[in-house]
Amino acid sequence: MLDIKGKIFLAPMAGFTDKVFRRLCSRFGADVTVTEMISSKALVLGSAKTKDLISFSEEEKIRGVQIFGNDPEVMAQSVKILQDEFEYHFIDINMGCPVPKLVRSGEGCALMKNPSLAAKIVEEVAKVSRKPVSVKIRKGFDDENINAPEFAYILQESGASFVTVHGRTRAQLYSGKADWEIIRKVKEKLKIPVIANGDIVDFESAKKAYEVTRADSIMIGRAALGNPWVFLQIKEGFEKGYVETKVLPHMKIRVAIEFFTQLCSEKGDKMAVLEARKHLSFFVKGIENAAKIRDKINRINNATELLEFLKELASSLEKKESFVDNIL
Numbered sequence: 001m002l003d004i005k006g007k008i009f010l011a012p013m014a015g016f017t018d019k020v021f022r023r024l025c026s027r028f029g030a031d032v033t034v035t036e037m038i039s040s041k042a043l044v045l046g047s048a049k050t051k052d053l054i055s056f057s058e059e060e061k062i063r064g065v066q067i068f069g070n071d072p073e074v075m076a077q078s079v080k081i082l083q084d085e086f087e088y089h090f091i092d093i094n095m096g097c098p099v100p101k102l103v104r105s106g107e108g109c110a111l112m113k114n115p116s117l118a119a120k121i122v123e124e125v126a127k128v129s130r131k132p133v134s135v136k137i138r139k140g141f142d143d144e145n146i147n148a149p150e151f152a153y154i155l156q157e158s159g160a161s162f163v164t165v166h167g168r169t170r171a172q173l174y175s176g177k178a179d180w181e182i183i184r185k186v187k188e189k190l191k192i193p194v195i196a197n198g199d200i201v202d203f204e205s206a207k208k209a210y211e212v213t214r215a216d217s218i219m220i221g222r223a224a225l226g227n228p229w230v231f232l233q234i235k236e237g238f239e240k241g242y243v244e245t246k247v248l249p250h251m252k253i254r255v256a257i258e259f260f261t262q263l264c265s266e267k268g269d270k271m272a273v274l275e276a277r278k279h280l281s282f283f284v285k286g287i288e289n290a291a292k293i294r295d296k297i298n299r300i301n302n303a304t305e306l307l308e309f310l311k312e313l314a315s316s317l318e319k320k321e322s323f324v325d326n327i328l
Contacts, residue, residue: 138166164219
């Protein structure tokens, strides 16, 4: 049995949670990591590019592979391929992605409008999987179709080992406020563990989420972008009752440099520069002149030049912080 109670999950986020970013978050305290969503159809068709997304680092303690699709047989077949070729601890089925392309194809959150098909998918996957099967869902498809508790119960009865609930509907995307009460209702209805997701951004919100939802674990998504310290700070809060670690601007850039260097090693300089931009925009968020810094980063096409710019930025920020400290 997979022990996930009290563990902090890093949410799977398409385009962000690759091996390098998951490794970074694991180093800062993420207990459970999940790949970007993998197309079951592409796996079955033998896509090498899809398989490249499934790569783990030693730092990742509990590793999950997230798959998506709407064909029970194809989903099951993809799991057979995965478990013969990769080392992981659980399979996660995406039934919560709100992206229009997936929804139009009857995948992701669209499955919440088709409980019988969703049940069949879980049943077929659980039948062949040698590892636990989890499912990520939302509050519902829209305000007229809020069915997370009933839907999650069907998934449990079909063989799911645990579920993650994002407290927004598909129609909300990532706007508005996450509904933690619906997660509590799911928890009250199920015997299997429930992971709470949505608007958990720091220790205070994590503490409140546990109190409101009574969930077994929590999942951090967008709050981790450019901020892997969120895992460390949440753990500090629960251990000490307060958060001790303060993240200064120069520290953010030093870690961004570490992240970019690993990205270059993993993907090559050219690809690393392109992929780093979206991550670096989050790392510089909140820093003075962030807009100018982002603009400069987006204009640099050479890895060596980008690395030098980041090193100079870190040094100047550190000198400025030291100067302020001496005055105070």
